[in-house]
Amino acid sequence: MLVIEDEAKVAQFIQRGLMAERYSVDVAEDGRRGLDLATSYHYDLVILDLMLPELDGTEVLRRIRATNPSVPVLVLTARDTLGDKISHLEAGADDYITKPFAFAELVARTKALLRRGPVNRSNIVRIADLEVDRLTQQVKRGGKRIELTSKEYALLEYLSLNMGRVLSRNMILEHVWDQSFDGFSNIVDVYVGHLRTKIDDGFEPKLLKTVRGVGYVLRDERNS
Amino acid sequence: MKVGSVRLRVTAWYGGMFAVTLACLGVLAYAGLEQYLDRILRNTMRYDARTIGETILDRAGNRPDSYIASEINKRSFNARFIRITRGDGLAIYESAPPADRSFDPRRIGRPPESASEGSRDEHGAGPRRILVYTYPFTTADGKPYAIETGNTYTRTRQTLRDLSFMFAGIFPLALVLAVAGGWFAIGRALRPVREISRNAERISWQKRHERLPVPLTGDELEQLSRTLNSMLDRLEDAFQRINRFSADVSHELRTPLTIIRGEIESIVRQVPCSPQVLDGLGSSLEEVERLTRIVDHLLVLCRLDSGDEAMPTELVDLGQLAKDTADQMRLLFVEKDLHLTLDAVANIIVAGPPVRLRQVVVNLLDNAIKYSNPGGRIELRVAREGELAVLEVADNGCGIPADHLPHLFERFYRADRARSRASGGVGLGLAIVQAIAASHGGQVKVESTEGSGTTFRFEIPAVKGAREASAPGEESRQSVPSAI
Numbered sequence: 001m002l003v004i005e006d007e008a009k010v011a012q013f014i015q016r017g018l019m020a021e022r023y024s025v026d027v028a029e030d031g032r033r034g035l036d037l038a039t040s041y042h043y044d045l046v047i048l049d050l051m052l053p054e055l056d057g058t059e060v061l062r063r064i065r066a067t068n069p070s071v072p073v074l075v076l077t078a079r080d081t082l083g084d085k086i087s088h089l090e091a092g093a094d095d096y097i098t099k100p101f102a103f104a105e106l107v108a109r110t111k112a113l114l115r116r117g118p119v120n121r122s123n124i125v126r127i128a129d130l131e132v133d134r135l136t137q138q139v140k141r142g143g144k145r146i147e148l149t150s151k152e153y154a155l156l157e158y159l160s161l162n163m164g165r166v167l168s169r170n171m172i173l174e175h176v177w178d179q180s181f182d183g184f185s186n187i188v189d190v191y192v193g194h195l196r197t198k199i200d201d202g203f204e205p206k207l208l209k210t211v212r213g214v215g216y217v218l219r220d221e222r223n224s
Numbered sequence: 225m226k227v228g229s230v231r232l233r234v235t236a237w238y239g240g241m242f243a244v245t246l247a248c249l250g251v252l253a254y255a256g257l258e259q260y261l262d263r264i265l266r267n268t269m270r271y272d273a274r275t276i277g278e279t280i281l282d283r284a285g286n287r288p289d290s291y292i293a294s295e296i297n298k299r300s301f302n303a304r305f306i307r308i309t310r311g312d313g314l315a316i317y318e319s320a321p322p323a324d325r326s327f328d329p330r331r332i333g334r335p336p337e338s339a340s341e342g343s344r345d346e347h348g349a350g351p352r353r354i355l356v357y358t359y360p361f362t363t364a365d366g367k368p369y370a371i372e373t374g375n376t377y378t379r380t381r382q383t384l385r386d387l388s389f390m391f392a393g394i395f396p397l398a399l400v401l402a403v404a405g406g407w408f409a410i411g412r413a414l415r416p417v418r419e420i421s422r423n424a425e426r427i428s429w430q431k432r433h434e435r436l437p438v439p440l441t442g443d444e445l446e447q448l449s450r451t452l453n454s455m456l457d458r459l460e461d462a463f464q465r466i467n468r469f470s471a472d473v474s475h476e477l478r479t480p481l482t483i484i485r486g487e488i489e490s491i492v493r494q495v496p497c498s499p500q501v502l503d504g505l506g507s508s509l510e511e512v513e514r515l516t517r518i519v520d521h522l523l524v525l526c527r528l529d530s531g532d533e534a535m536p537t538e539l540v541d542l543g544q545l546a547k548d549t550a551d552q553m554r555l556l557f558v559e560k561d562l563h564l565t566l567d568a569v570a571n572i573i574v575a576g577p578p579v580r581l582r583q584v585v586v587n588l589l590d591n592a593i594k595y596s597n598p599g600g601r602i603e604l605r606v607a608r609e610g611e612l613a614v615l616e617v618a619d620n621g622c623g624i625p626a627d628h629l630p631h632l633f634e635r636f637y638r639a640d641r642a643r644s645r646a647s648g649g650v651g652l653g654l655a656i657v658q659a660i661a662a663s664h665g666g667q668v669k670v671e672s673t674e675g676s677g678t679t680f681r682f683e684i685p686a687v688k689g690a691r692e693a694s695a696p697g698e699e700s701r702q703s704v705p706s707a708i
Contacts, residue, residue: 007479007482007483009483009487010479010482010483010486013483013486013487013490014486016490016494017486017489017490017493020490020493020494099478099479099481099482100478100481100482100484100485100486100512100516101482101485102485102489103485103486103489103490103493104489149554149555151552151554151555152555169513170513177552178579178582179579180549180578180579180580180581180582180583180585180586181552181553181582181586182517182520182583187553187555187556190555190556190559191555193559194555194558194559211492211506212502212503212505212506212507212509212510213488213492213505213506213507213508213509213510213512213513214489214492214506214509
């Protein structure tokens with residue numbers, strides 16, 4: 001995949017992080033070079049910063065789309081107004097992510113675009129002895145039924161579908177609530193705390209883990 | 225109003241000046257007329273004396289004095305006192321006392337020895353002064369006489385009194401008219417000033433692009449309008465520069481924040497670290513997240529302030545939105561054992577971005593939760609008051625000291641630093657609520673009694689005609705006073 005990003009340090013950690021996820025990554029540091037690469041080689045994904053020297057990101061996006069309508073483009077933007085976002089999507093971006101972002105979010109979106117993520121399309125998700133039935137919205141642990149409110153269920157479903165991956169507070173907020181809840185309250189922590197009481201109390205192993213400063217993950221430590 | 229007092233002051237000055245002018249005019253006119261009348265009286269007396277000398281004494285020759293008396297009595301003179309004294313000092317004629325006895329001719333003093341021509345005032349035993357004119361006359365045959373003619377000032381006095389009465393009648397009337405006219409005229413002159421100040425008051429942050437209308441009159445008022453407008457230009461410019469600066473700073477901070485966050489995360493993910501190191505890195509990430517939040521919220525504020533936030537606007541049922549939002553925060557109330565009651569009138573429609581309106585509910589509830597004691601009550605009310613849609617959040621918590629209230633909506637202002645920092649606030653929540661209200665042309669108010677609770681009141685214009693759109697039966701109050 002190709003990362004077009006003029007901030008060397010940002011490009012560097014994206015490259016390092018994605019390579020750790022076993023992707024091969026090229027980096028272009030200005031728009032013109034990025035466009036050359038994007039049009040000369042076949043990439044599975046282009047990660048494009050919008051603020052670029054030489055050639056503006058929006059223009060790069062337009063030109064990539066002119067020659068190659070099918071390559072997925074993930075836009076990195078510091079402009080986070082909804083208006084901007086919509087205009088990028090209209091201009092042919094497949095998804096956007098706002099700086100500063102959690103790396104987990106970048107990976108999640110990347111995988112979604114590549115359709116290579118752990119796409120769990122079965123109706124029942126199992127982690128150790130935890131069962132989440134997505135059809136009936138019922139949750140069992142060790143065969144015992146656990147009653148969850150709808151928010152708790154939505155939270156658990158989101159965590160279980162991304163099993164093993166650390167999800168940032170922001171990602172959880174945007175998926176389970178929406179951006180109006182952003183930031184002021186410790187709402188995610190409170191809900192995760194309650195969810196943990198319900199699914200982990202009295203059971204072993206503990207599944208719902210906190211990765212301090214990064215987020216939460218649903219993971220069976222014995223398997224990983 | 226200040227303009228009123230300027231009007232009063234100017235009118236008072238004007239009235240005062242006018243009264244002084246009238247008084248001076250009156251005094252001058254009185255004195256002038258008095259002098260004039262005196263001169264006329266003196267001239268008349270002189271004329272009478274000369275007539276007596278030339279028509280009677282000259283022709284008398286050697287006839288007896290009785291001839292002179294009879295000649296004088298035959299004619300009528302203006303003078304009411306006539307005395308003719310011969311060169312040897314003997315009075316050969318003296319008029320009889322007047323019918324009204326206003327003076328006694330015999331008591332009027334002798335003419336001065338020098339007998340030069342001139343007038344003097346005498347009293348003649350009466351209450352009034354008498355003007356006596358002495359006219360030395362030498363007949364054609366060389367006999368010297370002193371002719372004295374005199375009259376009281378009665379008619380002069382009368383005329384002057386008439387004048388005084390006239391003045392006393394006219395002056396107050398003129399003064400009243402002048403003051404009334406002045407009051408009116410100054411009011412007219414100040415009306416554009418009132419207009420200007422009314423217009424200037426209307427220009428708020430939201431309407432900062434508006435300017436005062438400039439009357440093309442070429443006078444001071446045009447000047448004033450232009451001056452105010454250029455001041456508004458400079459103010460707007462300054463505000464915009466501050467706003468742009470905040471936006472730029474927030475924006476510029478994003479790239480370094482992205483890098484810090486990315487680098488730390490990649491260490492946490494890829495490098496095996498001791499628990500202490502992990503803890504330290506986690507703590508750094510938490511702070512990065514908080515900084516990110518501050519930057520995000522500042523940017524939201526800047527956008528709301530500059531009015532260029534491109535958020536899609538929808539028609540929203542405020543009560544429903546409040547209920548849904550509160551539902552989504554349910555556990556936050558449970559966590560602190562708080563009892564939330566919702567009292568929402570159905571079908572209060574407002575126009576706005578749902579994300580921002582939800583943010584208002586979230587921020588106000590969040591604030592109420594922070595300042596409530598465990599076991600407390602929070603009330604969320606949505607109602608329509610006239611043209612306004614009103615959303616109220618009331619708690620029965622510790623309240624806010626009165627001296628904090630005016631600053632509550634300022635950025636980064638914290639009534640209780642320790643408490644709000646511990647609960648993860650960044651001090652921008654209420655500022656954002658206010659900015660959202662302002663961007664809707666509404667406002668936020670707060671009332672608080674220390675020790676018994678705080679009420680925040682968010683008011684924005686409701687969409688007109690929304691009621692007609694609903695089925696008539698749905699008017700009834702859909703009150704949901706249950707804990708949710």
